[in-house]
Amino acid sequence: MQVVKFMFQPHGDDRGQLIALEEMIDIPFKIKRVYYMYDTKEGVVRGYHAHKSLEQILVCIHGSCKVRLDNGKEKKVVLLEKPYEGLYIANNIWREMYDFSSDAVLLVFASELYNEDDYIRDYNEFLNFIDNESRAN
Ligand code: T46
Numbered sequence: 011m012q013v014v015k016f017m018f019q020p021h022g023d024d025r026g027q028l029i030a031l032e033e034m035i036d037i038p039f040k041i042k043r044v045y046y047m048y049d050t051k052e053g054v055v056r057g058y059h060a061h062k063s064l065e066q067i068l069v070c071i072h073g074s075c076k077v078r079l080d081n082g083k084e085k086k087v088v089l090l091e092k093p094y095e096g097l098y099i100a101n102n103i104w105r106e107m108y109d110f111s112s113d114a115v116l117l118v119f120a121s122e123l124y125n126e127d128d129y130i131r132d133y134n135e136f137l138n139f140i141d142n143e144s145r146a147n
Pocket of ligand 1: 056107118
């Protein structure tokens with residue numbers, strides 16, 4: 011499984027850094043939703059699901075966290091700790107976010123509005139889903 015990370019261009023000057031993200035340019039889809047998580051308690055693992063069609067870019071704009079990606083065959087762990095780094099997560103990838111530092115702010119750009127029907131929250135259901143998808147293609 012290939013981990014896709016985007017390095018965003020900081021516009022730095024004497025005052026500090028600024029990053030601007032535009033849809034279809036820096037973010038490879040039209041941004042329909044932005045959300046972020048913060049104040050995540052120690053030891054918490056979030057996620058435990060995949061999406062049928064949603065694509066996302068995760069940016070840990072403050073602090074750090076890890077993301078476990080699983081395509082049903084292979085697992086990869088990605089450390090997010092740079093505000094100029096974005097992790098792309100395609101559809102059909104199981105994700106778990108953990109090891110949040112107490113100051114972590116995880117910002118997410120999503121290609122779709124919130125839709126609970128797009129979630130697969132059961133791991134065996136996820137494996138069946140991707141199996142069926144690969145047979146259909
Ligand atoms: C994902 C990972 C990276 C909403 O009402 N609207 C929203 O847009 C979102 C994302 C969540 N919610 C509600 C639904 C739940 O009651 O906020 C609550 C927490 O959501 P959830 O348990 O799904 O959060 P995570 O951290 O497990 O997963 C989230 C996203 O839901 C998911 O799409 O890929 O972050």
